[in-house]
Amino acid sequence: MRNPLIPKISPNSSSEGLAEYYRLRRRLAIAFTSLVAVTLVGIVGFSVIGGQDTTIIDAVYMTIITLTTVGFGEIVDMTNHPAGRVFTIMLLVGGMGIVAYSVPLTAAFIIEGQLFHPFARRRMQKTIAQLEGHFIVCGDTAATSYVAEELTNTNRRVVLVIPEEDSLSSYDDALEGVPRIVGDPSDDSVLLSAGLSRGAGVVACMESDKDNLLIVLTARRLAPTTRIVAATARADTDVKLRAAGADAVVCPNRTGGMRMASELIRPRVVSFLDQMLRDRSSLRVEEITVPREAESIGKPLEALKIDALPGALLLAVRHPKNGAYEFKPPADLALEPGMTLVIMADAEARSKLEEQVIRG
Numbered sequence: 001m002r003n004p005l006i007p008k009i010s011p012n013s014s015s016e017g018l019a020e021y022y023r024l025r026r027r028l029a030i031a032f033t034s035l036v037a038v039t040l041v042g043i044v045g046f047s048v049i050g051g052q053d054t055t056i057i058d059a060v061y062m063t064i065i066t067l068t069t070v071g072f073g074e075i076v077d078m079t080n081h082p083a084g085r086v087f088t089i090m091l092l093v094g095g096m097g098i099v100a101y102s103v104p105l106t107a108a109f110i111i112e113g114q115l116f117h118p119f120a121r122r123r124m125q126k127t128i129a130q131l132e133g134h135f136i137v138c139g140d141t142a143a144t145s146y147v148a149e150e151l152t153n154t155n156r157r158v159v160l161v162i163p164e165e166d167s168l169s170s171y172d173d174a175l176e177g178v179p180r181i182v183g184d185p186s187d188d189s190v191l192l193s194a195g196l197s198r199g200a201g202v203v204a205c206m207e208s209d210k211d212n213l214l215i216v217l218t219a220r221r222l223a224p225t226t227r228i229v230a231a232t233a234r235a236d237t238d239v240k241l242r243a244a245g246a247d248a249v250v251c252p253n254r255t256g257g258m259r260m261a262s263e264l265i266r267p268r269v270v271s272f273l274d275q276m277l278r279d280r281s282s283l284r285v286e287e288i289t290v291p292r293e294a295e296s297i298g299k300p301l302e303a304l305k306i307d308a309l310p311g312a313l314l315l316a317v318r319h320p321k322n323g324a325y326e327f328k329p330p331a332d333l334a335l336e337p338g339m340t341l342v343i344m345a346d347a348e349a350r351s352k353l354e355e356q357v358i359r360g
Contacts (some may be wrong), residue, residue: 002142020132025355031102038095039063049084050076092228124179131157131179132198138215139205140164141254143231147169147203148178150277153285155347159194161185163206186214188222194224204230204246209237214243219246283311285319285342286350288357292337302331304356311349316342 047054050062050293058075066088078084079144134157137148144160145168151158152175160180162168168175183190185206196202196219204215212230219228230246232238238249262270276283290297296304316327320338335357345353 027105031098031105034098035102036068038098040089042066042091042095045087046076049078049081049087051260063091066092067097067099072148086250089297117350128159128179128181128193128195131159131195133157133200134159134195134198135201135203136161136194136196136199136219137203137205138162139203139207139231140167141205141207144168144203144205145175147205149174152178154286155351159199161190161194186211186218188218191219191222196226199223199226201227201229204228206231209233209241213237213241216241216244216246250323283344283346284350285315285344288341288343288350290335290337290339290341291358294335294337294358296335296357297337297360299335299360300332301329301335303360304353306343306353309345309349309352309356312343312345312353314341314343318342 012175023156043056043059046059046062047056050058054076062076064070069092076084078088110182135151136159137144137151138161142161144162148158148160149171158178160168160175160178162180162182165182180192181190183193185191185204190340191202202215202223204212204219206212206215209232212232216228216230219226227247228245229248229250230241232241232249233253234250235251235254241249259270276285301314301317306312314329316325316332317329318325318340320336320340325342326333341353341357343350343353
């Protein structure tokens, strides 16, 4: 079941959420103000009717049993007090309506989580607005949840875009705390509200290849330099998705077939890789690209002291000029802008090495 404290916001939630917040606040304010007012009127009235022998507790008791229509015995004697009976009738008629409105309204907000939604939604909107260099994962398939989970496990920031509120309800435990937006992922306003202009990448992982194609087209038009990865159920759709602007296309069926073959011929390797992916604190095969403004440019690889960094192992480098990979590169290889380091590292080691590459 979905956690009600993890709101799912619509593309126009910035204005809609704020309007709903003020609307709910007004309704609650009116309900509680009216309830407090009628209670005070009852307390004062019964205190006056009962005279000096009536305590505040007696007046409160009479007010509560009147408003709630419980009907317990009267502490303030109304036998010879017609005015008191008239006051009680008026309090009962007027107050019962207020109680009938206030109590169910408050209970519904608390039980259904609606009371928390405006506040949580506003916090989520602010969170998404402050994100930069994050990844936008669009989809309604099981693979969508696995993509988002892997990104969060490796300390990447993620925003989910799902077409329906319950699209990934079965995976809410794994995706707890991940910001999400409900809407059509191929809609301009939806992707922009997810921070596409500030994002580092987009994943299109819908059930339909046509939907993935539209997401890729939209994302590429709005963010020409953003990396886009798309899923496809059919291998022959690969060309169309790449033509639409996808940087990479993944066919889960083909990947699953390769995995099954690997289980047959190299089970120990598969077991090792599985353990890496299942353990949140385990190693990952990562890549770090040397930016043009990095202070390490021109320095040899050994200056990064990768071997001395716990949890990191350099596997290869990719040269920017010809795209060739060089495994076990020499220590005196000079770093170049656009060169990619392929490493095996945990999240902490990767972050430290990224800092070393930039700061030299």
